[in-house]
Amino acid sequence: MNLTLKIWRQQNSKAQGEFVEYKVTDVSEDISFLEMLDVLNEDLIERGEDPVAFDSDCREGICGACSIVVNGIPHGHQSGTTVCQLHMRHFDDSQKIVVEPFRAKPFPIIKDLVIDRSAMDRVIQAGGFISVGTNQFAEANAIPVPKDVAESAMDAASCIGCGACVAVCKNASAMLFVAAKVSHLNLLPQGKPEKDRRVTNMIRTMDAEGFGNCTNIGACETACPKGVSLDFIAQMNRDYAKAIIKGQLLNASQTAAQETK
Amino acid sequence: MKLDAKTPSGPLDQKWSRFLLEMKLVSPANKRKLDVIVVGAGLAGASASASLGELGYNVKCFCFHDSPRRAHSISAQGGINAAKNYANDGDSVYRLFYDTIKGGDFRSREANVYRLAEVSSNIIDQCVAQGVPFAREYGGLLANRSFGGAQVSRTFYARGQTGQQLLIGAYQALARQIDQGTVEMHPRTEMLDLVVIDGRAAGIVVRNLVTGEITSHSADAVVLATGGYGNVFYLSTNARGCNATAIFRAYKKGAAFANPCFTQIHPTCIPVSGDQQSKLTLMSESLRNDGRIWVPRKKGDSRAATDIPEDERDYYLERKYPSFGNLAPRDISSRAAKEVCDEGRGVGPTGKGVYLDFADSINRLGADVVKERYGNLFEMYERITGEDAYKTPMRIYPASHYTMGGLWVDYLLMSNVPGLFVIGEANYSDHGANRLGASALMQGLADGYFVLPNTIGHYLAETKPQKIQSSHPEFKNAEDATASRIHGILQTNGTRSPYSFHRQLGKLVWEKCGMARSESTLKEALELIPKLRAEFDRDLRVPGTASEFNQTLEHALRVEEYFELAELMCRDALMRAESCGAHFREEFQTPDGEAFRDDENFSYVAAWEYQGRSKPPALHKEQLEYEEVEMTQRSYK
Numbered sequence: 001m002n003l004t005l006k007i008w009r010q011q012n013s014k015a016q017g018e019f020v021e022y023k024v025t026d027v028s029e030d031i032s033f034l035e036m037l038d039v040l041n042e043d044l045i046e047r048g049e050d051p052v053a054f055d056s057d058c059r060e061g062i063c064g065a066c067s068i069v070v071n072g073i074p075h076g077h078q079s080g081t082t083v084c085q086l087h088m089r090h091f092d093d094s095q096k097i098v099v100e101p102f103r104a105k106p107f108p109i110i111k112d113l114v115i116d117r118s119a120m121d122r123v124i125q126a127g128g129f130i131s132v133g134t135n136q137f138a139e140a141n142a143i144p145v146p147k148d149v150a151e152s153a154m155d156a157a158s159c160i161g162c163g164a165c166v167a168v169c170k171n172a173s174a175m176l177f178v179a180a181k182v183s184h185l186n187l188l189p190q191g192k193p194e195k196d197r198r199v200t201n202m203i204r205t206m207d208a209e210g211f212g213n214c215t216n217i218g219a220c221e222t223a224c225p226k227g228v229s230l231d232f233i234a235q236m237n238r239d240y241a242k243a244i245i246k247g248q249l250l251n252a253s254q255t256a257a258q259e260t261k
Numbered sequence: 262m263k264l265d266a267k268t269p270s271g272p273l274d275q276k277w278s279r280f281l282l283e284m285k286l287v288s289p290a291n292k293r294k295l296d297v298i299v300v301g302a303g304l305a306g307a308s309a310s311a312s313l314g315e316l317g318y319n320v321k322c323f324c325f326h327d328s329p330r331r332a333h334s335i336s337a338q339g340g341i342n343a344a345k346n347y348a349n350d351g352d353s354v355y356r357l358f359y360d361t362i363k364g365g366d367f368r369s370r371e372a373n374v375y376r377l378a379e380v381s382s383n384i385i386d387q388c389v390a391q392g393v394p395f396a397r398e399y400g401g402l403l404a405n406r407s408f409g410g411a412q413v414s415r416t417f418y419a420r421g422q423t424g425q426q427l428l429i430g431a432y433q434a435l436a437r438q439i440d441q442g443t444v445e446m447h448p449r450t451e452m453l454d455l456v457v458i459d460g461r462a463a464g465i466v467v468r469n470l471v472t473g474e475i476t477s478h479s480a481d482a483v484v485l486a487t488g489g490y491g492n493v494f495y496l497s498t499n500a501r502g503c504n505a506t507a508i509f510r511a512y513k514k515g516a517a518f519a520n521p522c523f524t525q526i527h528p529t530c531i532p533v534s535g536d537q538q539s540k541l542t543l544m545s546e547s548l549r550n551d552g553r554i555w556v557p558r559k560k561g562d563s564r565a566a567t568d569i570p571e572d573e574r575d576y577y578l579e580r581k582y583p584s585f586g587n588l589a590p591r592d593i594s595s596r597a598a599k600e601v602c603d604e605g606r607g608v609g610p611t612g613k614g615v616y617l618d619f620a621d622s623i624n625r626l627g628a629d630v631v632k633e634r635y636g637n638l639f640e641m642y643e644r645i646t647g648e649d650a651y652k653t654p655m656r657i658y659p660a661s662h663y664t665m666g667g668l669w670v671d672y673l674l675m676s677n678v679p680g681l682f683v684i685g686e687a688n689y690s691d692h693g694a695n696r697l698g699a700s701a702l703m704q705g706l707a708d709g710y711f712v713l714p715n716t717i718g719h720y721l722a723e724t725k726p727q728k729i730q731s732s733h734p735e736f737k738n739a740e741d742a743t744a745s746r747i748h749g750i751l752q753t754n755g756t757r758s759p760y761s762f763h764r765q766l767g768k769l770v771w772e773k774c775g776m777a778r779s780e781s782t783l784k785e786a787l788e789l790i791p792k793l794r795a796e797f798d799r800d801l802r803v804p805g806t807a808s809e810f811n812q813t814l815e816h817a818l819r820v821e822e823y824f825e826l827a828e829l830m831c832r833d834a835l836m837r838a839e840s841c842g843a844h845f846r847e848e849f850q851t852p853d854g855e856a857f858r859d860d861e862n863f864s865y866v867a868a869w870e871y872q873g874r875s876k877p878p879a880l881h882k883e884q885l886e887y888e889e890v891e892m893t894q895r896s897y898k
Contacts, residue, residue, distance in 0.1 A: 011809075012809065012810070028537050030534040030535055030538075030646075030647075035537055036537075038539055038760065039537055041758075041760075041813075042760055045758040045760075045803070045804055045813055046756060046802065048804055049804060050805055051804065051812070051813055053810060053812055056501055057331055057501050057502045058335060058336045058500040059500065059501055059539060059542075060336055060542050060543075061641065062422065062424075063326075063332075063335050063336065064331060065327065065331050078644075085645070087645065087647070110471055111809075111810040117327060118327070118328070118448070120328070121328050121330075121448075124330075124432075124433065125437070125440040128433060129391075129433035129434060129437040130433070131437060132387075132391055132434075133312075133315050134308075134315060134434075134710050134711075135387070137390035138386065138390065140345070140382075140385045140403055143389075144397075145401050147397050150394050153394040154419060154420060154426075157394050157419075157426060157429065158420075158425075161330055184392065184394065188392050188394070190389065190391070190392050
């Protein structure tokens with residue numbers, strides 16, 4: 001296959017970026033999109049030009065490192081697929097392809113197609129865990145977890161943290177990402193004790209990091225390579241509302257108690 | 262060089278509890294004064310960092326990824342073993358221990374393996390408490406499945422994403438410690454050298470991958486959890502970024518490298534499609550539970566799989582190993598696949614493939630059950646090959662997957678360099694000459710959660726802190742040496758990319774020191790590798806500068822280490838004039854083509870000491886003493 005690529009080039013986070021056009025020839029249709037970029041890069045290196053920077057690691061759709069927008073769609077047009085698993089047989093010969101990084105204000109560009117997604121790590125650090133130390137456990141089968149609950153938690157936990165949901169959202173909202181983590185842990189009996197704290201702290205941090213609000217468009221669900229369902233956002237909203245009301249009730253009763261004194 | 266395994270005395274099943282009883286402790290007030298560096302944030306590194314941070318040490322954790330959640334442990338699909346005996350099929354700590362020792366073809370240290378089996382149950386308890394969504398039965402209890410090399414069902418799993426879920430569990434524990442300020446996380450930072458002062462590990466030199474800045478970090482102990490070196494083959498199931506730099510730099514600073522030739526070739530990977538491919542993809546071994554492996558009986562049979570009648574198929578694993586059948590261990594299954602392909606009975610466009618057929622299981626269980634068990638793997642297969650495995654059998658072929666070899670460690674998981682600990686795949690410790698399926702996740706977490714946090718405390722309690730600062734001249738020297746290596750690479754200004762050298766080296770190592778090796782192929786490799794290395798030094802081209810985000814430079818630095826590592830592998834393979842586990846020397850096989858092990862002469866761990874680039878490494882031997890098990894010839898018939 002021979003292709004024309006229009007790729008976003010940006011030297012560093014401060015530089016002004018631009019689209020640059022490249023031709024790539026003799027591409028096998030059995031390789032992945034990233035391997036096609038490897039072919040281009042090798043050519044660029046041998047010509048002494050700066051290769052296109054992009055993140056990737058496992059190249060089997062599970063690590064979440066790759067983060068490329070192909071023809072306007074994060075991870076490209078094949079649904080349920082990361083760009084590292086998108087194969088060239090799904091493109092036409094001589095096609096023109098536009099290649100950009102995931103774009104969102106909380107994801108500054110490091111170089112070309114490489115972005116900084118540390119904001120997502122900070123959201124997890126705010127509460128995306130169960131507070132259990134090493135060796136603080138009960139026997140694994142001591143608390144049975146109904147199969148449907150475990151399956152539902154697993155559906156949520158299958159999020160790979162790539163950020164496609166943020167990149168596709170017109171508000172750059174991270175609601176699907178945050179909801180997946182909140183639901184994964186809040187659904188399980190082990191995660192219940194910290195349910196309210198978790199959802200409140202994670203949402204607070206999400207807002208502070210500059211992610212936008214959710215306006216129920218659902219683009220995130222379509223772009224998610226793991227098919228994480230929009231239902232989890234509803235689930236998180238319920239958990240959040242409950243946590244806020246509980247918090248207000250608690251505050252009110254404390255104030256009342258103080259006033260009585 | 263002295264190799265003291267420091268195995269505690271006493272009966273095998275009491276060694277670990279005795280160590281825990283007798284080990285020295287560091288008081289909470291003193292832990293606060295101690296710095297520990299952990300390099301790598303996969304299962305071993307993240308679990309160790311989280312556990313150490315929680316204990317009160319000052320932990321700095323480094324990884325080259327943008328986030329610790331991306332480490333390659335995430336790609337493990339099938340599961341994690343634990344001797345829970347939930348399946349009531351006769352499992353026990355002893356049986357898991359024995360299966361692992363036997364699976365490793367009696368080339369691992371008995372006491373370490375026993376401890377691994379002993380703590381395996383705790384890992385499951387720990388992960389469940391963290392919220393890892395393991396598969397469950399309708400009663401709400403944990404589900405198990407069987408795996409290669411075992412006749413019991415002891416494997417816990419989370420769909421086909423077990424590694425991902427366990428890593429996320431460890432990552433979450435780590436995130437909690439980062440939030441609490443006990444762990445300082447350094448993502449997008451790569452270790453480029455180890456600093457040893459007065460014979461002890463004193464810290465590391467790293468490069469910030471975004472700015473290119475080179476800095477030093479000192480500590481009272483350094484833990485390497487940087488994974489294996491399978492990418493020396495270029496095409497492997499390892500992630501693109503997996504590399505051997507950290508362990509190989511440590512080797513060059515005096516840490517012994519043990520059993521480098523023990524590299525595992527996984528039997529069920531998607532076959533190579535062409536030259537532009539960057540990696541190979543594994544299809545979980547769990548597929549062998551319900552898939553049957555076969556090739557046509559006739560050579561060069563070009564009919565479609567579904568057109569070949571039953572009596573013209575050779576289910577060669579079931580034929581040769583009736584009691585284990587399709588679940589024979591990895592080394593044996595891989596070699597059997599190579600054998601039938603070498604006979605000309607391989608399938609697919611390249612002839613390098615065998616069928617993994619689900620037709621019988623779909624008839625027996627229904628497509629829905631097969632889909633529930635393996636749906637994501639079938640989808641992945643479809644995405645890569647464009648074929649529907651529900652209708653036509655998968656094609657698979659062995660590929661480099663895991664490295665049993667690694668830095669030598671004692672019972673405390675400390676290398677021969679005091680203060681340098683090595684955990685997870687980066688050490689050689691538990692899998693001997695062949696690892697069983699679902700045991701890598703087990704080892705990573707055993708080391709990180711349950712072993713290292715204890716043993717490192719013992720070391721730190723015994724050792725008077727040196728309190729060396731990163732301003733010490735040795736750090737400056739190491740920084741300068743690193744900067745000049747980088748400068749050298751950028752100045753070469755030849756014509757070839759590091760990828761092209763890597764590809765060429767990988768092909769060479771695969772052909773000469775892959776699934777089968779012989780004296781002649783190894784000697785050939787030992788001549789060819791230095792030549793290729795010389796060409797690399799002369800003709801490499803890396804555009805850009807050192808002080809920017811430069812992925813070509815990153816790759817070149819990694820490839821640079823692979824040449825000497827490949828040589829070391831070949832040297833080790835040549836020295837080991839026997840076949841054992843994954844190390845198959847063509848000259849040493851039984852009349853029916855199985856590995857012919859030589860316990861009289863090779864029942865030892867080969868630990869290599871670096872002697873500089875111009876001198877061959879020195880071989881040191883740790884004799885393996887088996888107190889509990891009897892060394893038998895492995896049979897899976």
